[in-house]
Amino acid sequence: MSRLPIRAQSALLTSALIAVSVPSVAIAAGATATPTASGAGRVVVSSDFSGTALPSGFKAVDGTWQVKDGRLYGTSASSGQQSRITFGEHLNDFRVEATARFESALDSGRWAALGIDVPAGGAVPWSIATMRTGTTASNGLEFAQRTTSETWNVTDTGPAPTAAGTGKDVKIAVEVHGAQAVWFFDGKEALRTSKVVRSAAGVQGLLVNGATVSFDDLKVTELAARSYIRPAGAPLTVNGHRGAAAAAPENTLVSDEVARRGGAEFIENDVQPSKDGVPYVIHDSTVDRTTNGTGAVRSLTSAQLNALDAGSWFAPAYAGERIPTLAAQLRDLKTRGGDLLLEIKGAHTKAEVATIVDTIRANGMTGRVFVQSFEVDALRYTYELAPELPLALLRDKMDSDPVAISKELHLASYNPSDAGFSAKPGVIGALHAAGVAVTVWTVDTADRWKALEAAGVDGIITNRPAELSGWNAAFLQRTPAGL
Template identity: 70%
Template sequence: MTKSHPSTSAPQYDRTGRTGLLAALLASALGVTTVALTAQHAASAVPAASATPAAAPAAPAAPTPGEVVVDESFNGPGLPAGWTAVEGGWKVENGRLVGASTDWNQQTRITFGRHLTDFRIEVTARFETVVDAARWTALGLDVPANGATPWSIATMRSGTTAANGLEFAQRTPADTWNVTNTAVAPSAAGTGRDVRIAAEVHGTTARWIFDGREVMRTTQTARSADGGQALLVNGSQVSFDDLKVTALAPGAFIRRPGAPLTVFAHRGASSAAPENTLLSDEVARRAGADWIENDVQPSRDGVPYVLHDDTVNRTTNGAGRIRDLTSAQLDGLDAGSWFAPATAGARVPSLAAQLDDLRTRGGSLLLEIKGPHTRDEVARIVKDVRDHGMTGRVLVQSFEVDALRHTRELAPDLPLALLRADLDADPVAVARDLGLSAYNPADAALAARPGVIEALHAAGVAVNVWTVDTAARWKALDAAGVDGVITNRPAELAGWLSARQ
């Protein structure tokens, strides 16, 4: 993140004891891995519904942020209009919706709502009976109206205090499970107890909220073009009440009161894996980072690559300026051996390769345009982002004002952030001039003038601070009201935030 002499400023960390983990993660990072649940914890394949859906009507107007799209208290005599019971038994009884699944092999589900990119779904749920403590109910975050796979769900077991008591999971088109995130709930759901559960979704990012407390985040929510919401029940009888689906504003960068800091993994998880590689990105994902921060520069033949330094000398087995090397030469470099023997063979990824990895495996990108770029060079970056369908998951930042102006001209839909080693005399005026979504200063610079946080927030501009690796500063920045922290230690920051909830 440093503006000058980057090759000498990268912090050094003890890497002993990590080789086994890194070797496993390297294997994972080089090929997509599906996490399969055992029969005890997941249902077997269920045939997709065979009914052919009717022709879709014209899409309704997009809801405004804050609009309640679904509001159901189940006070009628039957299932609400527009709700489709796809599997298992569903009925309305005593003012509650009741779903029943006979065993772990049946995934009872009911679909409703409409496709939304940004929304909150919440409901009061109660396990009435369960086959065992591993049985579950779930909020369907992206489920086709006919209930067919694939789905994305937020799951709650009756044994919520187990290591996997809460999950974000996907049911794949092949009827296998991919569990992307697990967490322990702060209290036991058990049976006979009402629990208010919710999930907030912004594209592929989601937050799991248990009785008003955020317990987990994911950047790996698989989304479709038309999936709506659903409720699911497995091996239990569950009753539901007071369900709401509320439209949200597109992923705001200013954190809400009480929300934790946003975790930006600097050059990926650069303290635990070779920086700016797909391996580093994978470690950051598993560490719980909300965003991955990486740098982009062009090769001699104009292909954007992910590399921080002006040269490849420090982080690869090659030598020379990145702008003097062709894409073929960059593709042949080893970007992992310098870090640890277990990471040998990691490559310098092109921006296209990184975007493809994030699109398929999950994650959002804080993309730094490194150094001066021509308009044509910025246009190539924008093209890669668009070609991979990632405009909704990329925040572009740079020290270079011209690079941000080019980006704004070429892609006004891409949010922008300005990096600063020293604060501008009037950060708000600069933010307005550049059309910024975020102003990202160095920690030391912000510490000298913390009052700019309030002024920037009043202007609708987030503040994300770089590069901060100690709990003492995390605490101070949290108290000061910044929105996010860019760190080399995303796992530690994510753990620190979780412990404070």
């Protein structure tokens, strides 16, 4: 995409993720459900705790857990104890929900949590969505991970819309799609993250810390794979252009971090190979503009590219930033969170595309990479080599029939420029009817965000992801909650 003027800004704001409605499936009270078929809407666990014993499949790991009076009670005697119970099965896309009530707590900082990726035996690491008794505090809700070193990595915090306190039933739910998750509190979307650390076998669970908490109407439902089409009333998907190109040197790991902290759901970056065939994250065909070196990217070896300073051109504070390899970027995303909107920049051979695909697979990131390109051949090669990767076609001007080319190329999204889309906005209905999302680039002003949201666009690629995230947060405050 063509480069826009850069101005250094770095507001770090909170945004909201898309809510997804789930069909209801009735399961016998007090029982777990483990049908062999899988798919959206399948109820994996459902219990109203009407019996007198833990339901089948529930495993108390730590603390005291008992069923009485139609509820499941979990007790942790101290702030240093995380009482845990596990259930369910490993799922990539699911919703876990329950009615919860703090019966007592040592103080307003004590908490209960929905376990969203917890080893069945309770071993670390595990990922959770937490609520404190003081839910309206700035950290009343959290997404966090208990690490292998038995420390906390709290990735996201925010307040709930109302107080939980003690003695009050609140409905809590979390929807998870891979590393993405959204917290719902009493039916209202309250917090989101792109940093859930997932495992190969983690299941669901409940946790209690320094409190006694009772739970009712627990359900785990499998969801459809994440859709890129935005439901009515949901916010625009934030795609950070080259990371956060208005706030940090583009296509560097620090730019990715600024975008991530600013609320970007996807980090948009470019990839092309070095002379020795290593995929690097860089936009231009030469290194002249964004490094202290000169020459074509494809004429420089990986050793030469690794030696370049890719930050000083932007600001002295970024001196020493490097051009990351695709592998390094994927490792950073896997550890620190965020998904990748990866542009294959310029013409690539099938072998060069295969190297990109192999790198994505070797880093276990096929579920978190969306490939886009102006190059039709690059998309064809990607589909042949990795049909599981979602694809998007970049366009400066709209095709005469965007739906036809979307079907031909197996696109999940059609990604025109703002000017191109504005010349033909009526096509969005036909694209959506064909199951194809629309993401527009590169848009940095609130008036255009507003117009594109109203037109039904699904996502925006922007140099200012923090500002768009803030705009989204304000949008959600204006829009009735929909669950």
